[in-house]
Amino acid sequence: MEKVKIIVDNREKNAELLELLSGKGVELSFAQLPIGDYIVSDRMCIERKTAQDFENSIMNGRLFEQVERMCASFPKPVLLLESQEHEFTLSPNVITGAIAAIFADYNTQVIRSCGVEETATIIEKIAKREQSKEKREPKVVGRKKAYTIPEWQMLMLSSVPGVGPKLARSLLRHFHSIKNVSNASAEDLEKVDKVGEKKAAMLFSVFNEQFKEQE
Helix, strand or coil, X not given: CCCCEEXXXXXXXXXXXXXXXXXXXXXXXXXXXXXXXXXXXXXXXXXXXXXXXXXXXXXXXXXXXXXXXXXXXXXXXXXXXECCHHHCCCCHHHHHHHHHHHHHHHCCEEEEEXXXXXXXXXXHHHHHHHHHHCCCCCCCCCCCCCXXXXXXXXXXXXXXXXXCHHHHHHHHHHHCCHHHHHHCCHHHHCCCCCCCHHHHHHHHHHHHCCCCCCC
16 A cells, blocks of 8 residues: 655644654655645645644634635645643633534534644544545645735734634624724624624724733
């Protein structure tokens, strides 16, 4: 049987994981990937996140934008969450809610790993199954592109904590521009689906409170 092949993003810094994959006989090649960390077939890429990576992407609003981009390029995207429960600082409800949304809203499989050795095994097994059973070779798909104005608007609103791509789209559809969103009263913000009283108050504060430099 031919060697299992995996295309790795050339910004991947985890030397231990790469060594473990090589030790399993995996043939690694490197490229600057438009999305994902590991491409294991023409239909499947894997995004690996540690607990800190996962929490940071929740808090900066980029998690669902990233998952949405994976879905646009690969029919079977995977988010591999390498973490121990004690490593999370956000509440279990937030973590579980994000995982549920990734699967339910974006049909993206979330696989948990307890450490780098298990991560290497999972990646190798998935790649082997795709390439030996399904006869699917890894292939770089998708490309970096210049964002359109609507995409920039979506990205800007999605960077606000608690505002993912779906809510950003709803806000823009309702108010038609970021300027109108930022000028809206809390009461007007509540008229948007999925914006309750607390979220409306938070959004209003973000857009209207005077900036104070942190000491």
